Amino acid sequence: MGGSKSIKKHTKVAFTDQELEILEVYFELLKCHDSINGFLTQKSMIPEFPENPDFSIKFYNWMRERCQNQQIDYTNFVITLELLLKDQQENYLSDYNFRVLEKFELFALISLGCLENQKESINSTVIEELLNMYHYNKEIKNSQRNDSAARSVANSIFEQKSAIPFNQFIGQAKQQLIYANKMCKQYFTKKFINPYLKYGIPKLSSSSFILNHQVLALLQMSSPDFNKINQLDLKFSSSVINDDLEYITEIIIDSQQPLLFLFRNREDETQNDTFQQQVFGAYISIDETIETHFIRKRQKDPMGILYNPNDQISLYFGDEKSFLFSLLPIYQLFMSTFDANSKQCFGYINNRSFNLQVQQPYGLGFGGNGNGNFRIWIDENIKRNAKNRINNQCDKTYEMGYLFEPYIEFLNLTSIEIWGVNYGNKIQIK
DSSP states (O other), X not given: OOHHHHHHHHSOOSSOHHHHHHHHHHHHHHHHHOEETTEEOHHHHGGGOTTOHHHHHHHHHHHHHTSTTSOOOHHHHHHHHHHHHSOGGGOOSSOHHHHTSOHHHHHHHHHHTOSSSOOOOXXXXXXXXXXXXXXXXXXXXXXXXXXXXXXXXXXXXHTXXXXXXXXXXXHHHHHHOTTHXXXXXXXXXXXXXXXXXXXXXXXXXXXXXXXXXXXXXXXXXXXTTGGGOOEEEEEEEEEOOTTHHHHHHHHHHHOOSOEEEEEXXXXXXXXXXXXXXXXXXXXXXXXXXXXXXXXXXXXXXXXXXXXXXXXXXXXXXXXXXXXXXXXXXXXXXXEBOOSTTOOOOXXXXXXXXXXXXXXXXXXXXXXXXXXXXXXXXXXXXXXXXXXXXXXXXXXXSBOOOOSSOTTOOEEOEEEEEEEEEEOSSSOOOO
């Protein structure tokens, strides 16, 4: 022990005295796993990265390659972690070329096993290891662990190209995963400084055939609202049948919490011989502090988009934090537009039991301009009878773009899941 005092004696350090003490204890713990002459080895790191054992080896190699003597002592350990744990302006010990890199860029360099940012043979491994940061959370129930979410992000970034430059990869990945830098810093902070840091993906109240660690991590790194969720409560799960709309309507009407809609679709033989599967969905935020949705009930549609001003039932629900997304085969997220022309038609539900005086389409819809031009439309006869209007230029609610390939017009839904969003610690009783 005593390495911290030695470091502070010779140079300025970004870490506080308490943080240096924690790092020194942690370094000694790593040495207990395995060490040679007081220096860390590959085996030193592996037990501390159960969710990403391959990344732990890359992390060790990256640290060792940056050491002048190719050996990781306590000083070199601190120098490396200063890059990963401190903001750019706080770095004093690290090489200047690395100080200007953000946390996600450093994570990608480590994952790729390179010291420079010019590498072109980049594949989905970086995304896989990034999304696997949460896999140690064993409380998550899911049907299986796979890397389909990582491949979807890679498909979106590479666009059928075999390789792209590192900087281009980073730029496009950060557009898709806007919280990647924040999550990488939290990841390393929890590892080395604060094991009690609240950091993790939402818990699931039940198993899912669609959601897994990677999908939850992906949504959490993309959405400004999703990373605040504590738990997802299963409200509805079904292989598609014709009368599902009745149950879905009840869930929406009774809900006082945001809802996550997930749909699995399978192309039929009239559209594509490959029978490709797609997964897409909608996150519909319901926040009482935001006046859309709730203000319509009080003032009877001040925006002029309800179909029957004499009826108390609002066919539209949601607020500005809602978004649409596709998960497979390509990951894309479409936020609400937030502009003055937005019709704010985040979600729509209409059932025959409403008995509206003015007839309007029966079904579940998302987006559009308030005149039936929905971005996604699911008819009341859900099974094999839904149009997907993904190229509807009249959408005044969500950002434009293709959820699926442009040639897909009709949906052939095979399963639906609806999850209630819980920001607290209590599990809602169904």
